[in-house]
Amino acid sequence: MITPTPTPNRGRTLARRAGKAAAMTAAALTLAVVFAGPASAQDFNPISGVKPSFEFLGPAFQNVWARVAASIWGVLLAGASVKLLVALYKMRAAKAGGYGAEMSDSMSEAKVAGVAVGALAIGGVIVGAIMFVANPG
Numbered sequence: 001m002i003t004p005t006p007t008p009n010r011g012r013t014l015a016r017r018a019g020k021a022a023a024m025t026a027a028a029l030t031l032a033v034v035f036a037g038p039a040s041a042q043d044f045n046p047i048s049g050v051k052p053s054f055e056f057l058g059p060a061f062q063n064v065w066a067r068v069a070a071s072i073w074g075v076l077l078a079g080a081s082v083k084l085l086v087a088l089y090k091m092r093a094a095k096a097g098g099y100g101a102e103m104s105d106s107m108s109e110a111k112v113a114g115v116a117v118g119a120l121a122i123g124g125v126i127v128g129a130i131m132f133v134a135n136p137g
Helices: 010-040 059-097 100-134
Strands: none
Touching (some): 059 100
């Protein structure tokens, strides 16, 4: 008699992957905080006082490029959100109709759109953190 081998639980492997990713992120952030002290205690900085700025083109350009960047970011976030909602609706329709192949396609599309929405949403936090760390004072 042949007994089938049990398939691993998809939810369990997803939780395990998420746990590993969280542990790696926590370790990287801990190391960054621990080694930030010695790195900031350096005596000589050849580029001290140099800050990235678009002000040499005038204050009008400073306002315009910030608005353009914010507009592009907003449009991308809205587009990714719409794509996510459409993918979720397609998943619901495929599940209700019992179409396995369409369900799989819609699920992969929803995953991609969800990652895109998440990346765009966290983008402001990442840029803010980089500016906080890079801006002295």
